Amino acid sequence: MTVADLSAVAALLVLTIGACLVVVVDLVARPRATLLAWLGAVIGIAAAATAALVGSGAPGFGGGIVRDPATVFFTVLIGTVTAAALLVSPGALRRDALPAGEYVSLLLFSAAGGTLMVASGDLLVLFLGLELLSLPLYVLTAMLRAKEHGDEGALKYFLLGAAASAVLLYGIALLYAATGTLRLEAIGRATADPLYLAGLALLLGGLAFKAALVPFHAWAPDAYESAPTPVTAQMAVVAKVAAFVAILRLVAATGRAPLARVDWQVALAVLAAATLVVATFSALGQRSVKRLLAYSSIAHAGYLAIGAAATGATAGPAVAFYLAVYAALTFGAFAVLSQLSSDDPTVADLAGLWRRRPLLVVALAVFLFGLTGLPPTAGFLAKVYVFEAALRAQLLWLVVLGVLASVVSAAYYLRVLFACLAQGDGGTEPTPRARVATGVIVLTAALIVLVSFVPQPLLDAAALVRF
Amino acid sequence: MDWLAQLGAERAIFAVAGAICVVSAANAVLRRDPLTSALSLTLTLFSLAILYLGLGAPFLAGVQVAVYAGAIMVLLVFVIMLLGTEHRFPLPVTRPRLGLVAALVSAALFGVLAIAIGRGQLPTNVATTTEATDHVGAVADLLFTRYLLPFEITSVLLLAALIGAVSLARRRSSEREWPERR
């Protein structure tokens, strides 16, 4: 173990040790759920801070962990979102009598898996990171026992996840059989023969599962709906960030292969198109807000795939910027939902929210506008960025499709917003006001507004993300 | 090592173990009764362990038998016996079209994979360190040097899985009794 190795896993260490610490504290002191959540949040922030402070540098573990600006960027993102998700959790923890210790530590473990995935320079590390990300999420999805269908989502998520990781793993195995190595950069140097390509294809399939790209997306709506809402928020962000970073690393590595004629562009473009169409259409008819947002998050995987399909030098910054904005927006939207009395409200249930919690509705409006991609919100800039990247790659048809999909998406986003403005009492008597949670939500909204008008700092940071 | 002997032995191992493997795997997948499935799979695991032996991986063969067949499958069988009685007898087949889809998809999967494997140019067999003097030692060496990080991560993973499984199991006592079978 060298200093480089240690710095490479510093954030990971903070998260895993923190997770263990939470379990211990829970067992020993049995503190209130809120305290545990705050402790978890501190750990998440600490991980983000660690990553930021350590910064980029030489890879660790012989290339197994990459420590480039992308790692830093996304580790900070994952840590922050996890912390934020924990900060909005206390209400749900109390209301649904969730086991706080396990809840917090599993979320931290899952985040640790995410940081591992974004940093992996080796397919084995990638796989292990993916499992570390997924296993806690299976459990967290099953955690909401009071809910009628809580178990169903978890069961589906698990069975599909297991099969998907088998697919991914088989892809790794074929790549190993074709090249004799699992290091990304070494794989990138290898010759692309059918076996190699078969391996890459299966690997992409496995990652597309995590990213929830159609047709690997079917788990997402059910799992999102079943999971406690703050978990959904974290899951929707961290899994997607990790999967897309992995895809981009893969694309970048194999794209440089001398003989590799890997047609990433077409594959990703087709995935993106299928995702946009299916997710957008599916979201239209949803009654459950959570499920609607789940499809929205799938649709955004489609937009991200548009950026990834650009595959050039601009893909990295564009996707990074999009991911950051998407993270804030999606987290924010789910976080608002987590503040309602019902864990799984229907759209009609939102009626009257404007009168009772105007601040939440304003924040929700910001998030929904952003998700729609309405200018001048940051969501618009993010879309412009990925579309721009795709256009540079001559993918006009895909951009047109994407823009059209965002139009249709306005229909369901606005439906949610308008429902909040409607008169009546839709049975969403909000939980007793959680000041911290509200604060986090408002802060997120404020950040989005800030980025909308002063996007340059985030754009600069994203510009560093090159794979 | 006698090449010819080894050639014969390996071929024989592949033929026999491979055949057992295919048959038992098919049995595991096709039989309706989950217990039969699990037991057939255990047989597959054993036959794979034998194949590993033929491939010069005695340590892994041991792990396969001890951990996979011994621990994982036993756990599975135990749970099946705990829960799975109701599926002993044939059930009406639900969603018959899915069966067709499954057959087509898996056939296509195998077909494409076979073509890819057949057309793939495997690197020519490099110098074979057939008999490491200390096989287990060599594996351990790798585990704690080159694969230190994955090793540690695996331990974290197991810890996380443990916490998760416990958290799901722990709350069982406080909740309602098992419901009647529907």
Place this chain on the structure above:
Amino acid sequence: MAGAALMPTTAYLLLGAFLFALGAYGVVVRTNALAMLVAVELMLNAVNLTFVAAARQFGELDGQVIAFFVIAVAAAEVGVGLAIVIDVARRRGTVDVDEATDLRG
């Protein structure tokens, strides 16, 4: 010359592919969650066979070590998976996945 004498690696890979496809078939046709788990295990073992065969092809031990990790992960997965399946069984009295189709659309 020596390599040609051995059983060709391709044969192992094909066996692995067959097992994987079989597992894939099982994952779709089985309605019992535990049997689906069995099928997934079959897929993982196909992976392991591929790793080990490839390792021999390259004359190195890495593939075997990776297979070792795969087994460990499989153990973790099965642990979590069984916990979830038991949970489902306790709630519904059945582990038939076709009876857990309330979430849809």
Place this chain on the structure above:
Amino acid sequence: MTLALVPLLPLAGAMFIALAGGRIGRKTTGTIGTLAITLAFGAALSMVVSVAEHPRLAARLGAWLPVPGADLSLVLEGAGLGLVLMVTGVSALIGLYSIGYLPAGPGAQRYFAALDLFVAAMLLVILADNLVLLFAGWELVGLCSYLLIGHERERPAAAVAAQKAFVVNRVGDAAFLVGIFIFAATARTVNIGDLRVASIEHLRPDTVTPFLIASALLLVGALAKSAQLPLHVWLPDAMEGPTPVSALIHAATMVTAGVVLLIRLREVLAPEVLFAASVAGAATALFAALVAVGQRDLKRVLAWSTISQVGLMFVAAGLGAVFAALFHLLAHAFFKATLFLGAGAVIHATDGEQDLTKLGGLGRRLPLTAATVAVGALGLAAIPPASGFFSKEAIAVAALDQPLLLGAVLVTSLLSAFYAARLYTLVFLAPARAMPAIHRTPLSMAAPLVLVATAALAFGGLVGAHVLPLGLGRESEAPAWLLAASIILGLGGATGGWLTYRRGASAAGAVERIAARAAGGFGVDRLYQAALVEPFGRIARGVDRGVEAANERAIDGFAGLLVRGGGLVQRLQAGSVRGYEALLLTGAVILLAFWSLR
């Protein structure tokens, strides 16, 4: 700048009355309205001397539209001054007359504002130096006629008639507009003076067709405004307006606008089109005269006679006989104003009775009216010494070379005489019927009546035969046989009319029955109703219920398609995890096949 004052004074009067609101009384309003027109008349009179020195006076008020030539500028040339004097003079008298005629009520403000605007607009038609400004006056004349015909708002019939008048006029206006566009596009100017220069070029092969089409379109505009065939249908209905309005529209202003247009643009319009105007005029003259014979409504007789007389003006204008056209225009203005004002007096006296068959024997009870109407009827019948005789004679002379046209003119003369006599006989000479109280004719009505009648009588010999030719040059002298024929026809027609109707309409027997056939205007109105108005409604309904509804359904359908597509896609998410697994594996196989099978 006196020239600019001519149209601006009535315009200012209109604006003042409109803005003053109901704050001033009916008498004051009427006085101001009439005064404004009278001042314009005075201004025009003051220019007589300068016109004698400068045959062409111009005044530019400013720029208007960013189109070459489309400025706010006026020009006075040729017979313009005569027309201006006639319009302002007759209108001032009608204004004066209206003060007495109008019932008490709040409508006076509207009435006089529209009246003044009407005069201003008509002056614009005479004085505008470019087609666009002329068109502005042209349209405003139509607008004012709409306002005045529909003056009595409680009467639905008046509202319908007003709308009909405007819409029919707009048919012509649309054609007029396109004509302007063609001139603007081909000659790159709309200034009438410049267009005359440009029209010399219109013999070039590439411009002859546009000029021809533009001329034809302008003619359509003229036909509509002057109520000539086939766009005459609005005028008989326009009788729904108050009688002074009828006098204004028929006698002095609106209907003659078409003739004015033809005269002003005679050098610009294509010769073929001018001849077509003559033919249309002749046909109209004959047709309308026939219809007039059968009318039972006092004012409708006059209306159809107007159509007929304007047709004669078209004959002359189309043949290039400017003098004849103008002469008849002015003569007609006076005798028709006399007739209308007289009719108004009759209607006023009998509390609104307009049916010829119910009137009768008023000659003794309304001697002044009877005398003045007699003057007007003489004009209409073209019996010397009435002005109508001389003017019609001039038209006949102009048509000497065209036997068919000449025949039409002569037959029209005969018919005109007949129905003029019929009208006069039935109202004043036929046996009296039981009449309710007869109202006295107030001075403000009687004075204009007498003035106009005097003018009508004097105009023919004095002004028409001697003053007017100074500016225009008389075409040629009438041959003796024509003079004789005219006199015989006029006297014969009149005598026939008197003989037939002297015992009342019921006694007229066969003649009246035959005439009644023609009274319907030969079904043109019904034809239009069936061939144009109803199809228009049907098309509109069809478009509304068909195309528009389909268009709205289309986007609803598109939204429905989205929803249905959503339903289709949602079937992917059928609920069973096995299906999801199959989906996942299918995706993997496709990716595999896509990449490794090439």
Place this chain on the structure above:
Amino acid sequence: MNLPLLLGDIRATDLVVVPLIAALACALLPLRGLARAIAVLSGVLGIALSLALAAGAAPAGGLRGEEQIAWAPALGISYHVGADGFGVALLALGSLLFSVGAVSSGSARGRGYFALWCALQAAVSGVFVAQDLLLFFVFWEAMLLPLALLLWQWGGEDRRSATLRFVLYTMAGSALLLAGILALGIGAATFDIVTLRAHRLGAATQTGLAVLFLAAFVVKLPLFPFHAWLARAYVAAPLPVALVLSGIVAKTAAYGIIRLCLGLFPLGMETLAPGLVALAAIGTLYAALLATRQDDTRRLIAYSSLSHLNLIGLGIFAGSAAGAQGALVASVSHGLIVAVLFLLAGMLATRTGGWDLGRSGGLAGSAPVLAACFTLAVVATIGVPGTSGFAGEFLVLAATYARYPAAAALATLVVIVAAVYGLGLLRRAFTGVPGGAVPDLGPRERALVLPLLALILVLGIAPRVVSDLVPGGNAPVHAADLR
């Protein structure tokens, strides 16, 4: 605090900033009673600012009050604003309509209403001053939200489906606009409109991009047959919203076509012109025909408005400077006329208790001033000379005739159909036997309507006030490119 009037240095950006501040003030300050006053003030300030901009001579570049600030340089977006002749005229019109609409909104509406109202004003002004394509798009889309919310929250019976239809339809168009903007901006490596105007593309590229850009504009205008949202939205919208929707929001599309499509893709527009001109001509007539069938005053105004908007489109598509100039005059004129019509229709409806024309009748007797004002408004609508309606209509048709005679001739028929629906409206509302006495226009109502009517007349006599802001001439816009 921004005091441009005092400082004497007017920037185009002030026209966006002032209503934005007003919107924030309405939204955040607890001044319930003052919200309307703030909204009116914002409109009046807008009038003053745009008139001041118009009064100043146009600088060399043709943009008044120009300003450029970096926004997201990485994406090539900057905050570049400035107003050309079209922009200045429409800004003045827009501010006027917004202040009139705010006055007519009734003070009972809440702060939220007026906040959205001012936000809409800011967005509309933004469209007219944006000189960066993406900034243009930002403002373009920003218009949609306040509009949709105003419709959704304060609309009439059918507001829900009308809103969704409107939003989706217009957004579908904007989607293609965005794709076009991105394609153009990336191809040319800049989004700056001024720079792009000097950047000439191949004819085929121009055509493709023009189609993408037009997709947004023809829906918003709306050009026949893309108008299916219009009638329902007008009927469902609160009256002031319908007023600005038709009066000025539709003009953003006209402006967009002139500034972007004609400005950036003259050759492409020339290729597309025959089809577009035909659609506009048909649409002009078609909408007028439909107007003759309407019994609801608002629907009648809606279709009459549609007819005029298609006429405006006709002038623009004709592809000459004169056509665009005519379209500008027609736009300003239509804005004023439709405002008056909507205001009067509202006053009529409050007196008869409904929008159905069948329920009124004979009102002229008891409400002569209302009848007179209505008559004048209708006269302007149907384009009688002396009113601004004629000036706009004539200029558009004359310019169109110079290039597309058949279409112009067809569209000219509208003068007949317009007379049918216009006079039919007057006849049904005001003539006949009065059903009962209604109060005539009060002083406040007169104060709102009469100045607008006066403006319509002034503009009818002196249309050059507007038309001289932009160049004229019958030469095709694309001719410069052919050389």
